[in-house]
Amino acid sequence: MTGSTDVVTPPAGRRDRRGVAVRLRGLRRRFGAVTALDGLDLDLAPGEMVALLGPSGCGKTTALRVLAGLEDADSGQVLVDGVDVTTLPANRRDMGMVFQAYSLFPHLTARENVEFGLRLRGRPAGERRERAAEMLDLVGIGSHAGRYPHQLSGGQQQRVALARALAIRPRVLLLDEPLSALDAKVRVQLREEIRRIQVEVGTTTLFVTHDQEEALAVADRVGVMRAGQLEQVGPPAEIYLRPASTFVADFVGLSNRLPARAAGREVEVLGQRLPLVDPAAAPADGAVPVTALVRPESVEVLADGSGPGRVLAASFLGATSRVTVALPDDTLVVAQVDSSRLPDLAPGTAVRVRLRPVPVALGEG
Template sequence: MTTVGLSDSVAVHLDGLRRRFAGVQALDNLDLEMAPGELIALLGPSGCGKTTALRVLAGLEDADSGRVLVGGKDITNVPANRRDMGMVFQAYSLFPHLTALQNVEFGMALRKMKPAARRERAGEMLDLVGIGTHAERYPHQLSGGQQQRVALARALAIRPKVLLLDEPLSALDAKVRVQLRDEIRRIQLEVGTTTLFVTHDQEEALAVADRVGVMRAGRLEQLAAPEEVYQQPATAFVADFVGLSNRLPGTLSGASVEVLDTVLPVVDPSAAPAGPVTVLVRPEAVELSVDPDGSSRVFAASFLGPTSRVTVALPTGDLIIAQVASAMLPEIPPGAAVRVALRRVPVVVEAGGGAAQPARV
């Protein structure tokens, strides 16, 4: 099989991009550098600018200022049809009157590739995405996941310098979404194409990306490896947006904070002045132990398979959520007395204290 190797991959640089729509700053001096062959996932709330960034890179939107560089070349003013990029969107956009094979051939036909060569390439790409046996089926004869595989094969068939994925899995059911997510990562590693993946699904972003960029109001709040974004969020926004966090009152002093009678290290001590702060604590950092003399009480539990989330009422009446092994649930039914402790892992703080707030599920 002939594929684009890592040696053919290119670097991408979005340099100081600004874009404004009807008074809203969609991109605010956005800088993003992608290494050759890297997969970066952009994550953030609706309106944060992640899709605008992808569309500017694709040439589907014009930036008000800034530059787009691919392989060191400035393509800011190059039209979309000359940018040599493969695109896969939420809508499959397959031609209903063409077979899967013909859909994959389409882009190559526009590039005047000879029929025999493009049929061979299309067959290779369908094999790569795992549906080579469905080459002669029409879109209406394929499931949603299979149609999206065809769309991915079509995008890869032209040997793009950059692959752009805009919410490609959001229309699929959960099980198919996970399967195809893993397939996209496998294929991207095999082919080696520099890839920008835009998604609102946190699990998706953390599972597939080399680095995750969390966006807010047109800027990157943090760009780092998935485990760093989750375990060492750069800001309270990132900690609050990625995963679940309990918000607990604490007291900051130097590089540590006291919360629930426990002193914890702080990721960024400069994030708030010394004194009362709000501490963001992950549910998996909350430890429960059965204790008849414990001053906290189990309020409710949510079974999630191998793990469960248990809501506990603290002596103050505030609620906190802990993540525990589901095997522990019989020991801690609602009303059970427990002791709450916090693991000594770095936490994020933000200025101002207040009542405890459990993680939003």
């Protein structure tokens, strides 16, 4: 099922009007027998950040590279601010790019690396210096301007790469897995910085990532790709709470796959009736076996000495924890609970399981 790609309005809060509209129309790209893009359509509003998410080989990086001019589409169009740039080379598309590999020049300081694109454009030395200082301050490492890449941490190097991409005042910013080489804590810090900077600068941005949490946390809209096509595109909450297809429901976030029976516009699971995210997906021939996809946060676990379930395992994740419960029929249910409750839900504890009355999706099999 393909999500809507209608033109959307720019997000609120942008300080300037530098963002431009981007349209990808019917993009197709094959590599031998492999179809990387299969008629991809996607719109980005001026100043919007869209994240492309999907499994390896789904076409998300190819889409970014075609937009950048680093790959040629076999067919289709790339429109930037209403102008067809499909045949323009990368150096004439006025786009800033940040990749997983920092690609900093080791013999140049942080300031000189940021100045590099401006030097290629023939900007005066004074202007280059001023702009580089402004961008390094923006990404929070102005005090490290004189350091060389080997004197910077991975997160600091990636900030320099971001500053370099922004220094040329690109019309479009392209981010291809820019945080995947960093450790977890730095990755969270830097993704929040990227979002803050993108909102402040207002540059239209395409962010490609395999990290679901990253995509949901930073983007105005998320596009979930599969086999070269968009399965769904929409605000993060919509993607997570109202998946448009079984693939999206399975791919984005963690879900319990629970045996159930469809009953009209509802589904009966663990003795409870729950509404369906998409009532049209219910089988037309009445109450038949189906698989319900239930989020862990929709599962309540209550300690009860006479309860039919037993806590099998508990995983501490910080503020929240995951508890796995085994039911009498060997069904396993994973619940997300507040970590303060872990002492009452130790492995072996008898419990009752209850599902919150929120819409669920149907899975395959």
